[in-house]
Amino acid sequence: MKKYRTRKGDGSFIELNENELKAELEQGTSDAADRGKISPLSKEELQYLFELFTYPSKFISVEMGNEVILSYDAATLKVRRVGVSTHRIQSLQVYEKLLGADMLEFDHVDYSIKPVKPIITFEQPELEQALLVTTLPLYYGAQPNLGLYNQPDGPCPNPGELYAAGKISEAQDSQEKAVEYAVSDMVQVGSEMYESGADGINFDTTGAAGDTDFLATLKAVEILRKKFPDMCIEVGMAGEFILGMHGGLSYDDVRLAGLYPHKQIELAQKAGVSIFGPVCNTKTDRSIPWNSARAVTYIKECVKNSKIPIHANMGMGVGGLPMVDHPPTDVVSRASKAMVEITRLDGL
Amino acid sequence: MGKEELFKQAMDAIISSDLKKAEEIAKKAIGEGIDPMELMSRGFRVGITRIGDLFERGEMFLPELIRSAEVMKSVSELIISALPEESREKSGVVLIGTVQGDIHDIGKILVASLLKANGFEVHDVGHDVSVETFIEKAQELNVDIIGSSALLTTTMKYQKDLEGELKRRDLRDRFKTMVGGAPVTQRWADRIGADAYGEDATDAVRRAFELLGKS
Missing domain, CATH: 1.10.1240.10 (Methionine synthase domain)
Structure with a gap:
């Protein structure tokens, strides 16, 4: 039987025959449906994915007319991260003028709200300069990164150490305190950068420290929305479900721990988020067809539940793409086309 | 009953x-x-x-x-x-920590908790741990497994350094090594010569048992 070349979630090449490929796609969508308690992809959608992964070209794309918004989070870091020595503003110009970006984000190398706060007066004039030489919508972006509020980096007792010592309620109290600090910082940084001219604020990698991280973000968004009704606020996620590091936190009477993208979006909308960036994690020991089918299943349900634009994360280890620094174009183009044409989302 | x-x-x-x-x-x-x-x-x-x-x-x-x-x-x-x-035998003795330059330890704490729950004696050396400290502590505590976690692509290299340093000191055969963390894969473990890779906390426990021949 003919073999089709694809990859595993760790980026290595594998070959699958027709039956194996179909089985991977079916198992991928079933896994998402089972975990998220949502519908799997239909037979037609699975057939469509099968055709994408058996198409002989290395690079494929969406049909004309199906193009979506393309944005880059942490854009000012990524050019320099690969060793290209550019200023942050030049990086933005590269993305805008050479890489076809539709939306961009200006950010600091620490990429977290807390360390930005004391240097905000240095960030504001840089952002203003960036705005003068770019034309596309420009966010200011950073992660809530609640971990930075814990000792030794912050004022709150370290919940990891408290949990390890069996001090569960103390660990939870500490996390609740961290939420208060983070909300205050997120509102301050968000307000000041918006008032400096940013077209919006992007709270990226939200939920990285679990339910506390997501709660802080929702609360900050709610305050910012009241303060600036026209402000564009994007929230990008860190993982496919909210880790229950506290376990008992809720927003609008909904327990946050364990929420999958189609439930996360409901709360994001209530808080006042303008654009939502869901995530599906890649399993590195499974194939890209398995991972792509799984990611599309989650995001499709999220789009279905959403009244606001959805810009799914597609990159290293998310969106069905391999966990490698530079995800290869063969699988990036297939997983992206699948994401756009099956889920009908608004951007990547 | x-x-x-x-x-x-x-x-x-x-x-x-x-x-x-x-x-x-x-x-x-x-x-x-x-x-x-x-x-x-x-x-x-x-x-x-x-x-x-x-x-x-x-x-x-x-x-x-x-x-x-x-x-x-x-x-x-x-x-x-x-x-x-x-x-009366312990499942094994494990030294675990997050590598140098990396302060992320949520995943590592989960792995440590589940290993303890499965009868392993676990010594958690925290985060931002140098290769030197990993090796010194492993020798001092006479552990079976050294587990290192890295969340960043920029800090994964210390897992490789650990393998190299163990070899340089002629200690590589004395310990089993396990790696984990968000950007870490089986492919990376194979490339640097680690004995096992844990995809998540449950997998890490399974791999630890396998490494010590107790699966």
């Missing part, structure tokens, strides 16, 4: 973090002459594995996991004390 029912109750006691119930079952089983190790492997350990799976699916959260791990630890001590002295 039949043996199978007792095993199921043991599993349920761990899942519901019920220390009193778990101890009652352990005492009852020992009193009835049931093999303590069978009770452990077919009852309590099934429960803690299930906890790990539920956590990995977002259906159980850290406080519950910690509580269940504590129950598991207590009941393990009870069962070990019922074994003849010559067969």
Whole structure:
């Protein structure tokens, strides 16, 4: 039987025959449906994915007319991260003028709200300069990164150490305190950068420290929305479900721990988020067809539940793409086309 | 009550973090002459594995996991004390830490908790741990496994450095090494020569047992 070349979630090449490929796609969508308690992809959608992964070209794309918004989070870091020595503003110009970006984000190398706060007066004039030489919508972006509020980096007792010592309620109290600090910082940084001219604020990698991280973000968004009704606020996620590091936190009477993208979006909308960036994690020991089918299943349900634009994360280890620094174009183009044409989302 | 029912109750006691119930079952089983190790492997350990799976699916959260791990630890001590002295054996000794330059330790804490719950003696050396410290502590504590975690692509290289330094000091065969962390893969583990890679906390426990020939 003919073999089709694809990859595993760790980026290595594998070959699958027709039956194996179909089985991977079916198992991928079933896994998402089972975990998220949502519908799997239909037979037609699975057939469509099968055709994408058996198409002989290395690079494929969406049909004309199906193009979506393309944005880059942490854009000012990524050019320099690969060793290209550019200023942050030049990086933005590269993305805008050479890489076809539709939306961009200006950010600091620490990429977290807390360390930005004391240097905000240095960030504001840089952002203003960036705005003068770019034309596309420009966010200011950073992660809530609640971990930075814990000792030794912050004022709150370290919940990891408290949990390890069996001090569960103390660990939870500490996390609740961290939420208060983070909300205050997120509102301050968000307000000041918006008032400096940013077209919006992007709270990226939200939920990285679990339910506390997501709660802080929702609360900050709610305050910012009241303060600036026209402000564009994007929230990008860190993982496919909210880790229950506290376990008992809720927003609008909904327990946050364990929420999958189609439930996360409901709360994001209530808080006042303008654009939502869901995530599906890649399993590195499974194939890209398995991972792509799984990611599309989650995001499709999220789009279905959403009244606001959805810009799914597609990159290293998310969106069905391999966990490698530079995800290869063969699988990036297939997983992206699948994401756009099956889920009908608004951007990547 | 039949043996199978007792095993199921043991599993349920761990899942519901019920220390009193778990101890009652352990005492009852020992009193009835049931093999303590069978009770452990077919009852309590099934429960803690299930906890790990539920956590990995977002259906159980850290406080519950910690509580269940504590129950598991207590009941393990009870069962070990019922074994003849010559067969009282720990699952293994593990040194675990997050590598130099990396302060992320949520995943590492989860792995440490589940390893402890599965009878391993775990020494958590924290985060931002230098290669030097990993090796010194491993020697000092005479561990079986050195587990290193890295969340960043920029810090993964210290896992490779650890392998190299162990070789340079002629210590590589003395310890088994395990790697984990968000950007880490089996491919990376193979490339740097680590003995095992854990995809998540449950997988890490499985791999640790395999490494020590106790799966």
